[in-house]
Every structure is written in structure tokens, then in C-alpha cells.
Amino acid sequence: METIHSVAEVISNRDDLIQKVRHIGKTIAQPAAASVDSEARFPHEAIDALRQARLLSLYIPRQYGGDECSFSDLIAIAQTLSQYCASTAMIWAMHQIQVACLVHHEQNSPFFQQYLREIAERQLLLASATSEVGVGGDIRSSVAAVEQDGEGCRLFKKATTVSYGSYADGYLVTARRSPEAAPGDQVFVLLTRPTTQLEQTGTWNTFGMRGTCSPGFNITSTFPAEQVLSTSFADVAPLTMVPFSHLLWAACWQGIAIDAFSRARKFMQAKARQLRTTSLPGDGRLVEANSNLQLMRATLATAVQEYEDILRDPEHSAEKASDIGYSIRQNNVKTLASQLVIQVAQQALYICGMAGYKEDSPFSIGRHLRDAYSASLMISNDRLNTTNAALLLVHKEEE
Template sequence: MDLTELGDRVARVAEEHATRTDRDAVFPAEALAELRATRLLGLLVPVEHGGLGGTTEDVVDLGIRLGRADMSVAMIFTMHCQQVAAVVRHAAEPLRSQLLGRLGQGQEYLASVTTEAGKGGHLLSAEAALHGDGSRLHVDRFAPIVTGGAHADGFLITMRSPDAESPNEVSLVYAHRDQLDVSGSGDWQPMGMRASHSIPLKLVGSVPAHQVIGQHGKFPEISTTIFAPMAHLGWSATWLGTAAGALSRVLRLLRGPEGRKRFDVGSELLLTRLSRARQRLDGVHALLRRATDTVRDALDLSVPNHQLLLNALKITAAEQCHAAVQDLIDAVGLRHGYLKDSPTRLEQALRDLRSASLNYSNDRLHLADGRLALLDPEVRLV
């Protein structure tokens, strides 16, 4: 079965439950079950480990497809793929075969535990430290935001390396839910992305020493080569899909019998607004494809012009996808732009997309980009 069909299956389930999961701010359990059943959870797992052997481009395609149906489901999927990519590239035996086997069967949904109180989302430092006694690593970690944490089968957790001399020595460790005492705290009542169920979690337990992903202290490298690029590509695909789905529903409304009665499709204002929304999405799409190719082909993603391209993708997608939905709300007005029960679902798309510039803050990325720009005085465009 081809990936488009599998994506359509998950999208149908996501769409069926989207109104309820948004209203109740609950995790899309049915869509996750379909991601398991289709084995899309093992998309990036190599065929020899029982996975679908997919590529980064496939993650992007499916992120867009699922985003058209439900932004939270798309985000949950692409973030899981980011975790799987790190396992595929860096996990060592015996963890590698065990975990990839389960992932390939769709038995393992991985959540990311990188946030920590007091470090402002700074990925490359960690306060809570792993303690090792030779054969085991002890985990005691609080994270303020863990997307899907209540439903995850396993976690990839950043922590300060054992015996680290500074908070900048960070390791990535895998823990299965059964190896941890997982306790939640606090309520989840956000403006949008309500089905992402991104809750605070406390994780306590111990794992065999071989469950470190890559070597101790190697997280910065995993971040530059996998976590950051996969996050930017996955999020941007998710946002683009959300805005594309919104535009598509608006266009179907305008072309349908009710729409043709209600709207004047000869209106220059309406046409211009539709044009602007479409223009924004084509711009983001081109940037997304270019960045996907760069991640596939680049020998060293740490060079400033590659970093700048990836950051520009994230910033641009966050701004333009949100702006496109704003355009559409103005285009169709109160009834179909502002009411929850409109088939355009613009109201939810706008709330969901409002998170895009905050999710790994655009403000902070601009500061990084300013510094990176100074390191590329020749301005070598990718």
C-alpha cells in the first residue's frame, strides 16, 4: 500500500475526531491507533528492521497531509518521526534492534522530553543530571511540556551527562514507560493545539547504561544533524498543511452552490485576499522543499548558510501560514471566518497556528540568525 493511502487513512480518522479532541483538549487516541495500524509510526525505520523505510521527504509529505486534517495529529506524528530519526542514526546494539523492531511494528510511540524549567527552551543545556553506577543510569527529571506524554510508550530524554563538568554536557537517553514512574501534574487548557495534550511530566526510574542514544555528551551533535532540522521541517510541513487545508475548504465553500449565492467571486477584494493566501503558501512550500533537499544532501548542516536556511523556513512558515488564515477570515467574514461550526474550520486553524511563532520562539531564532549572518559575510545563499 502506498504512503499516500496510509496518510489518507490516518487523516480520515483525525478529521472524524478533530472537533471533539479540540473542544475537550484531549489526545487524539483514535488517530494514534490508526498511525499504529498503518505502521506509519515506523515510517523511518529501515525495512530490515520491519519498518516502512521512508525518507525525510515522506515525513514532510505526510506532515502536510495530516496537517490538512488536524494540526495536533500532524505535530504528534512529525515529532515522533524526529525521535525515530535519532534512534535510527545513533542508537547502538542491543537497544537498536529491540527498539527499531517495536517501532517498525507500530508498537512504540515516542515522546520528546527536552524542555526543562528555568532554561527557556535552550536545547543544549541541562540541569537534571543522569547518575550512573556502571550498569544503570538513574533518571529523575521534570519537564514542563511533553507533547503526548500521557500516551507515549517510550521517551527520549535530554539530561546532563553523568559526571558532567558543566550544564552544556548533555546526553540523550531512551526510557520505556515501564522503566519509569511517570506522574503528571497540572491541567492542559491552551488556546490552540488542544489535542496535542502537551502536559508537564515527572519521570523517575532507571535504565540499562546502553540506553544512551549516541555517546554521553553527544546530544549537541544529534541536535544539529537531526533534532533541529527534523523539527523545523516537520513543524513547517504541519503548519503548511493546516493552512492549505483551510484554503481548500474556503475554496470549496466559495465554489459550492451556497457560496456562489453568498459571495461575489468577481469581487476584487475577495480575489486579492485569495491570491495573497495562496501566494504565502506557495512561498512556504518552495522553501520547505528546498530545505528538505538541503537536509538530505548537505555534508555539514552546522555551516551558517545551512542553519540560516532551516531557521528561515521555520520563521517564515510560522508567520506566513498564520497570515494566510487571517487573510481567509477577512475574505469570508464573520459567519464562515469566525464561528466554530463553519465547515471552513478557520477559527480552529487560526488558534492552532497562533502557536507556530511561539513553538521554539521566532524571537530567539532571529537572535541566532543575526549571529549566523555575521558569520557569513559573503552571504552565500543556499
Template sequence: MNAIHPASEASPDLADLLQKVRHIGKTIALPAATSVDREARFPQEAIDALRQERLLSLYIPPAYGGEGYSFTDLVAIAQVLGQYCAATAMIWAMHQIQVACLVHHGQSSPFFQNYLHEIAERQLLLASITSEVGVGGDIRNSIAAVEHDGAICRLTKKATTVSYGAYADGYLVTARRSPEAAAGDQVFVLLRRQDTLMEQTSNWNTFGMRGTCSPGFNVSATLSPEQILDTPFAEIAPQTMVPFSHLLWSACWQGIATDAMARARKFMQGKARQLRTTSLPGDNHLVQASSDLQLMRSTNEAVVLEYTAFLSNPQYLAESASNLGFVIRLNNVKVLASQLVVQVVQQALYICGMAGYSEESPFSVARHLRDAYSAALMISNDRLMTTNAALLLVHKEEA
């Protein structure tokens, strides 16, 4: 585990940064969100704005030209972005997950040191390629393998989905260490866009999260051995990829729920003024939505703080992140957040009625609800609950 920049406290200028994020959200991401959703198109204007403000290199340490913000800062930004355009928030969050894998596990390599510099200088957008035809959604097993031929390596992989794959500048790809390696003996490989052939194999015409543009691709590339991270993926996943994924995703979903709640409250306030009353039909839905949102926030915050404490002591991260109690709590956060975001948006729909159901109303939560339903599918809740059920049989909670 490489040294990580201090991550125990929010950066002093976070408030200023969040103001920039809100400005991008209000003036660029939100106005484009309807067309992004309707056309299932990449939110190019919002990502360009994030690039311009150097928001793609926030987690990269200053030694490599980045801004050195902490994990808790990333969580706060994801929550804000999620209030304006969930697709933009999710793309930004998934990029940060890949950056974190390089920051945490690549700093001992001159190649990855230089690549971190390049990400910061050029504001490169990174994507992951962990899905694969034939493994049933299990990212901890691979069919594709790195083929070594002296100073050249080759990799071919059939991916079921690659989020914003056509728009990324680089990819972190899971694969077996060699053709002879077991399915679980995986490495994490960086592929540069210019060295990678991406053959699209499916379309992305989905119920929600349409702007993430995540069709399947057949991927093939040549690379040098230095583009393979030394740390096995079996260590990268529990220490970095899974915690960052569950917690940043949950922050995005919290953003969706926050905006839906705000629309419902504004609708109720307008009704109350119109009728000159403080008691309205639907009050109970507003209270339930507020309660669910509070539960989401507190649950997310507790595990974010726990993981942040692990990051502040990187020499113990491997042991801490593999603690069964933490794994259970981390999985619970993802499952609970993915359920609560749907519940909050549904309550907002009940409050706003047809105004919430309409695609053209200022109180519409139609896009919010469609996006919210994707949450349970991103690392399937059923898979996580099956894992937790097995862990609970052997883990003894401390009193």
C-alpha cells in the first residue's frame, strides 16, 4: 500500500469548491439533464465543465499535479452533483474510483507516477472494464487473460458493459494474470485509449441512468508489462475499489433523494400558501421522505468516517478493510442506500402527484425515479445480501 495524502479531514477550501460544483450543476448539468436522459447521450457539457475546473484530478496528490482533496471531500461533491444530474455524478464518481486505485496502489511505479501526472495535466477521464461475458456479474473472476510476449503484452476481453466507454481516455481492466492463471488470480491493467480497439457489441437504451452510456464492448489492446499494477486485484478490490464504489455511489443516490425531497417540499409549500394552511394531504409522505433521507445520510456518514479512518493509517488498511464487520457494514450501506433512494423519490411522487409524474413540470421526479431504480442493480443487491448472510454466520459482533 502506497502512502496516501492525508484524508482524515475535509480540505479547508472545500466550501469554495462546492460552490463551483453547485454553479456547474445549476447552470450546465441541470439544464442539460433532460436531453441527456431523453437522448441517452453522454453529458459532454457537464464533464467539460468539470474538466475546466480541474475536478477530475481532485484525489491525485499535489506531488503529481493534483489537488490532494480527501475521500470525504469526494463524497460531499458526489452528493452535490447527484442533485442536478445523476448521470454526470455517477460518471464523475466512477472516474474517481479508478483514480483512487492508481493513487493507492500505483505510486511505487515510475510508469503510474507519470500517468498520474498526465491525468492531472490533461484532465483525463478513466473508466473501468470489470464486467465480462460468462462470469455472471462476478468481478472477482475473469476469463480474459494477459498474454505475455517478451516486452509486449496483449489483452482481449468481452465486456457486457463499459460505462462511458466511448468517451474515456483510459481504462482499468481486470484480467487473469496469464492464460495459465486461475479465474481469481487477477491483475488490474491500464489501457490507453489510443492503444485500445473498442468494438461496441450492444446498445444502451435503458430505463434510467441513460446518460452513463454503458453498452457492451469487445476490447483488445497491446500494452507493456509496466501498465499492469503490481498489487493483485484481490487486494485492490477490498481496500479501494469496493469501498470507493459503495460509498461514492451511495453519495450520488443521496443527491438524487435530496433533490426529490426538495421538489416535494417546495410543492407542499406552494400548496400551503395557496390554501393558507399548514396541514395538507400528503404531510405523512413528506415526513416519511424526510425520515428515510435522514437514515440514508446517517448510515452513509458512519461508514464513510470509518473508512476514512482506515485511509489515515494506510499500513493497516488491508487488515481493516478485510474485517468482516466492516465488510458487512459496507455492503449494508450500499443495499440500504439503493433501497432508500427509491423510497424517498416515491414519497416525493406521491406528494407532487401529476406534477411529479409529468416530464415537463418543475416538480417532476420521473427522471429521479428511473435513475434511482438502477441502484439495486449496480453490484446486485441480491449478491451482496447473499454475501452478508454467509458472513453473519461466522462473524461475531463486538458488544
């Protein structure tokens, strides 16, 4: 990627981006957030605004019509957008994960070069289908397989969830390399909307993150072989899919925590002015929430820096991303962030009391808390902790 030499220019560019995102958040995403949540509907208004602002192609290199933003830029945007509508932020973040898989692994393919141009030109929205009936939640294993169909290929997959599947323009789908391949011998396949049939198999009436609209689908498609990524999913996952997911998700959860804390602090400030005092019963909870939020920020910042260092060393990036110690740290960032966002939101609820419990209050924390509870379920914390426990038995810490 082209290097921006001026630090001041980098800061200015990011500030401009964040201001653009804040404007969309304040004027479009936040006013619609209650409706998106209560009706469990796709946030059309916010996603359309992001399209019009060309914020779906930020990570795509300039040679394909994108903005070539850094990963830390994406983190800042996800954290900002989530302060206004977590569902919108999560949809945007999951789209960026799919884009990154193509940018990092398929720029040598003429087909994918052209598809990146199309994403940038048309501001296409990409989704993924990595979950599947019959694999017990293990995204590193597939029942579905790519099959030969004359000169092309075909695929049928029973996906347990496809976030915003009905509204996406394309899908990155995991499947076995062939019907004879082992469950873990997976490839990523790009399926375009015009050649893909979706049969919805469930509903999306959930506790939180209701606007992501993620029911199950039976996916059927016939497509050219060039739409199968040349890099195996086993190589895409550690370098791109996992770190992008864990860190962008953590940024979204941090945004939820920031807004919940902000509401609690404003509540305390209003109470202090009313009572003409600087000492209130919720002081300790506010301090604890602030400490947890600070821990979220520091943990994520360290992890983002480490990942960007890996991306800056392409000769050794695959090796570094597959390191056992790095895998443990990545999993820890995800599990810690998913726990802390709940703690911050809970403390904010306790501080605001009934004002936080009411859905129609300016201090309402209900949506924040319900969205936060999804965090530990997105790639289950129990599964990640089991994985980390096994890795810790074989990992040799540096002395």
C-alpha cells in the first residue's frame, strides 16, 4: 500500500473521517436506533448514509478505487459508530472483515481485482456465512463442499446464521474444498447475490443486536471456479479473519461501553447540580465503570498495534499470526472486551437507576446492555477459553 509520510496528514485524515462518521451517527443512526432495535429491522437509513459517504470501501487500495485506510482507522470508526447504533456498527465492521480477506489474500487474481473495483464503485455490502448446521459451532469445519458442475462449481450450505444476509450484495462462504475433502480442508468462496438463492430457515427475534438481522439460511449457488479464493481458509483465518473479527468487534463493544458510561456520567452531573453537591451514592460505581473502560481501551490499543506491526512485515506475517502466543492474546482480547462491556453497561444502569431502566429515557441503558450480552456469544467465549487452555499447555513463554 502507498505510504502517507506526514504524521500530521494521517491525523488530519482520521479526524475528517471520524467527523464524517459522527455526523452520520448523530443525524441518522442514533435517531433510528430505537426503531431498528424494537422492530428488529435492518438499519437502512444508516447503511445508505455510509454508502453515500463511500465508507464501505475504506480498506480497499487506491488502485481499485478505495481509500486505503489503515486498520487503526477502521478501529476508530467502529468504536465511534457503535456509540450511536451498535447494530449499524457491527454490520459495517463485519463487512470490513470480508473486504480485508480479499485485500490481504486475493490481489493477484484478475477476478478479485475487478471485484474490489466493483465494491468501491457500487459500495457493495459483503456478508459471510461461516456457521453451519452439523459442525457444533466450529467455523474451522464444514459439511458443505464445493462441487464441480460442468465447467463451473456449485455449493449448497445450511448456515445457522448469516448476518444481514437478506440485504448483502455478496457473501464469503466457507466450504470443504471438494466432496472428498476432510471437514477442516476448507476454502472461502465468493457468492454474488444475482447467482445465489437464499431460503430463510429461521427468525431473528433476539435479546440484542436486533438490527443485524441474522437468521439462518439455506444457501444455493452455481458459480465460476475463479470465485473460489486461492488461499485456503486455514491461512485466511489466522492472518485476517480472526484478528479483524476480534479487534473490530471489540471496538464496537467499546463504543457501546463509551456511550453507556457517558449517559451515566451525565446523569450524575445532573444529579449533582440538582442537589448542589459533588458527593453522590453512585460515585464508586462511576469510578469502577471508568476503570473498566480504560482497561478496554488499553487492551485494544495494544492488540491493534501488535496486529498492525504484523501487517507491516508481509514476509513474516503469516508465521507471526500463527504463533501460539499471539493466538492466545487475540482470544484474550475478545473475551476480555466482551466481559468488560457488560460490566460497564451494568454499572451505568445501576447509576442511572429507573432512568436507565426506562426505554424512553435519555439515560436509558437497556439497548446497550442487551447488545452487550451478544458479545460473549459471537464465537463463544467458552469455545475460546477451551482453545486457550489447550494452547497454554503447549505454549512456552519467553523467559
